Amino acid sequence: MKIEALSSANSADWLEFFDQRAFADHAGWQGCYCTFYFQPKPEAFGTRRAKKRDYAVWLIEQGIMRGYLAYEENHVVGWCNANDRTQFGRIAPPPAAEKEKILSIVCFLVQKEFRHRGIATALLERAISDAQRDGYSAVEAYPQRDSKSEFRNYHGPYAMYARLGFMEVGAQAQPIVRRSL
Numbered sequence: 001m002k003i004e005a006l007s008s009a010n011s012a013d014w015l016e017f018f019d020q021r022a023f024a025d026h027a028g029w030q031g032c033y034c035t036f037y038f039q040p041k042p043e044a045f046g047t048r049r050a051k052k053r054d055y056a057v058w059l060i061e062q063g064i065m066r067g068y069l070a071y072e073e074n075h076v077v078g079w080c081n082a083n084d085r086t087q088f089g090r091i092a093p094p095p096a097a098e099k100e101k102i103l104s105i106v107c108f109l110v111q112k113e114f115r116h117r118g119i120a121t122a123l124l125e126r127a128i129s130d131a132q133r134d135g136y137s138a139v140e141a142y143p144q145r146d147s148k149s150e151f152r153n154y155h156g157p158y159a160m161y162a163r164l165g166f167m168e169v170g171a172q173a174q175p176i177v178r179r180s181l
Contacts, residue, residue, distance in 0.1 A: 017076035039089040080123035081107040105141040
């Protein structure tokens with residue numbers, strides 16, 4: 001397996017994954033293009049699938065959408081949406097006194113045939129490593145504690161974060177876990 005940071009150079013691979021395989025076993029989520037947390041969005045990008053795809057392309061081209069792709073045999077089989085917390089308009093802003101630079105993990109997708117092989121863990125480990133290199137003080141995520149569904153675990157399994165040293169620091173509708181760097 002090879003892991004690469006998302007960039008305009010590999011955005012066609014990312015799009016092919018979302019267009020063809022990311023939700024092959026969950027049609028209800030087809031067309032999300034991992035844009036939900038980037039709000040508010042420009043009015044030109046509506047809610048229809050084609051518009052969400054266009055919005056995702058724009059986010060990548062602008063260098064706003066960031067994250068990591070897992071490749072097997074030159075095909076993307078996994079994705080982790082990881083970005084500076086300030087880029088995600090749907091996440092509550094930090095308290096004014098908090099000046100930490102925090103990397104937020106908001107989504108994991110692994111192609112059905114490749115699940116339960118450690119791909120999400122490898123993606124998270126890469127995000128942590130790059131966050132340390134890039135001067136982040138912490139990595140934060142929002143997993144559900146006891147999800148019974150793979151699809152409801154799109155933030156990543158709570159147990160994966162616990163194994164990698166994340167501690168619960170708060171909760172809104174779901175836990176907030178953080179690992180200091």
